[in-house]
Amino acid sequence: MGFLKINDVKPGMIVERDVCDHTGNILLKSGNEVTEKYLRIFRMWGIETVDVKGIGDLSDVQKSDMPVIDNELLTEAEERSKELFCNSNLDHPAMAEFYRLTIYRLAQRPEGGN
Amino acid sequence: MAAAAKDLLSGYVEVYSLPMSFYRINEAINDPQVSMNEIGKMIGDDVGLTARLLRLVNSAYYNFPSRIDTVSRAVTLVGTQQLHDLVLSTSVVSIFKGIPPDLVNMDSFWRHGVAVGAAARIIAKLRKETNVERYFVGGLLHDIGRLIMYIKRVDLSRSLLNRSQLNHELLYNIEKEVFGFDHGEIGYELVSQWNLPDSLRDIVLNHHQPTISQKYPLETSIIHIADIIAHCSELGSSGETHVPPLDVKAWDLVGLSVPDISIIMDQIKEQYEIALGTILGKNGHE
Numbered sequence: 001m002g003f004l005k006i007n008d009v010k011p012g013m014i015v016e017r018d019v020c021d022h023t024g025n026i027l028l029k030s031g032n033e034v035t036e037k038y039l040r041i042f043r044m045w046g047i048e049t050v051d052v053k054g055i056g057d058l059s060d061v062q063k064s065d066m067p068v069i070d071n072e073l074l075t076e077a078e079e080r081s082k083e084l085f086c087n088s089n090l091d092h093p094a095m096a097e098f099y100r101l102t103i104y105r106l107a108q109r110p111e112g113g114n
Numbered sequence: 115m116a117a118a119a120k121d122l123l124s125g126y127v128e129v130y131s132l133p134m135s136f137y138r139i140n141e142a143i144n145d146p147q148v149s150m151n152e153i154g155k156m157i158g159d160d161v162g163l164t165a166r167l168l169r170l171v172n173s174a175y176y177n178f179p180s181r182i183d184t185v186s187r188a189v190t191l192v193g194t195q196q197l198h199d200l201v202l203s204t205s206v207v208s209i210f211k212g213i214p215p216d217l218v219n220m221d222s223f224w225r226h227g228v229a230v231g232a233a234a235r236i237i238a239k240l241r242k243e244t245n246v247e248r249y250f251v252g253g254l255l256h257d258i259g260r261l262i263m264y265i266k267r268v269d270l271s272r273s274l275l276n277r278s279q280l281n282h283e284l285l286y287n288i289e290k291e292v293f294g295f296d297h298g299e300i301g302y303e304l305v306s307q308w309n310l311p312d313s314l315r316d317i318v319l320n321h322h323q324p325t326i327s328q329k330y331p332l333e334t335s336i337i338h339i340a341d342i343i344a345h346c347s348e349l350g351s352s353g354e355t356h357v358p359p360l361d362v363k364a365w366d367l368v369g370l371s372v373p374d375i376s377i378i379m380d381q382i383k384e385q386y387e388i389a390l391g392t393i394l395g396k397n398g399h400e
Contacts, residue, residue: 012372084345087284087356095342095360097375102346102357105379 077106225350232385233340257352259301335364
């Protein structure tokens with residue numbers, strides 16, 4: 001789970017869990033995309049942090065529709081990917097997705113390379 | 115500095131010029147008066163070209179129901195743009211044959227080019243672009259400037275590569291510091307000398323800063339994204355060991371969505387393998 005400060009949240013990111021106002025009303029359900037409109041709504045309601053998908057989160061790599069991967073392989077894959085992506089802008093949702101898919105690919109082929 | 119880049123090329127242009135056969139065949143392809151039959155004959159005269167054309171037309175890329183055995187038939191099936199690109203790729207690859215492997219891993223270099231080309235073509239198809247083939251050539255040639263740097267300045271290149279790996283710096287960022295220009299600038303000089311189209315020159319020059327391109331920001335942005343895809347997939351290498359950062363404006367311009375990424379990544383390996391066969395020869399080796 002990646003908790004981002006509201007100013008770091010960008011349109012296109014997907015929320016990990018429901019975003020609620022202080023009364024408990026759901027503003028945006030988990031799994032949905034943050035748009036400009038929702039960012040404005042969050043700010044209006046004084047939301048300070050948002051739990052978004054894909055920011056350095058291993059559990060995020062393992063989506064439900066994919067076959068289960070060994071945890072150790074996943075960790076090694078993440079190490080390798082961190083190195084590969086050390087100069088990339090992972091805060092961008094597209095880059096985060098490239099990162100996620102790279103970890104997944106590497107975890108399936110621990111010998112690495114193609 | 116364009117002047118410094120020109121300096122590096124001067125005196126070596128003759129060695130790295132495209133063969134006359136390329137210009138002759140290209141002219142014939144563009145001439146509406148020249149028949150496909152005549153073009154077929156010109157290609158048939160070149161053993162390397164013939165082999166690649168037949169491999170291409172019989173590959174899974176076209177998926178024709180029966181085997182095509184003659185050049186004359188093959189040229190009618192692939193279309194002029196494809197033909198032009200095939201002749202260009204074959205010519206460029208042939209120029210850089212015989213480079214000592216301890217200097218540059220040419221196989222790895224072309225594999226990266228093919229990967230970027232294949233990825234760019236997938237993106238172009240997703241966007242329903244017309245004439246997707248030109249994207250493949252753009253991908254193949256985008257890092258050509260690096261070859262000249264490696265060949266002409268062996269020691270400088272070695273220190274550049276070492277530093278990049280040691281300090282985890284992007285090769286592209288330190289090139290200017292070490293050489294005085296980047297691989298985009300020198301690549302641009304080369305493809306300009308070759309009289310290749312403006313769109314290709316732009317792609318070579320600006321693929322790391324795609325939206326700077328005045329006339330071809332879309333094409334350049336597609337190659338930019340394709341480059342990232344190729345790096346993520348670790349298919350070959352032109353020397354850069356890290357995934358380059360994504361230009362946000364380029365992403366917005368191309369208009370892909372995040373879910374598109376897994377669609378592209380699913381296709382890249384297969385498309386790469388198919389393309390490799392036609393560029394590098396049998397079993398993917400020159």
